[in-house]
Amino acid sequence: MTNAENKKEQTAAQAYQNAKFDIASLLDRIGQELEQTPEKLHWGHAGDMMHLRQNLIEALSEMTGFTEHAIRETLEDIRTDAQNQK
Missing domain, CATH: 1.20.5 (Single alpha-helices involved in coiled-coils or other helix-helix interfaces)
Structure with a gap:
């Protein structure tokens, strides 16, 4: 070299x-x-979070090669498990 x-x-x-x-x-x-968390949540805040979530899903998909669909399914499973533990 x-x-x-x-x-x-x-x-x-x-x-x-x-x-x-x-x-x-x-x-x-x-x-x-x-x-x-903002004091008075509104749909603008929710939209901002959903946009950020999508950007992170895209970034993770690019890094790992997993499809965005597979990542969304995993997130749903994790969220369901967390809700069931409450």
């Missing part, structure tokens, strides 16, 4: 690690935001 090829690999590895760190930071921030 030439020095130039090694440098490209290091650059790709660093870019990957930087993106991975940023994604983890963003997910932490999303978690913090989810702990807060």
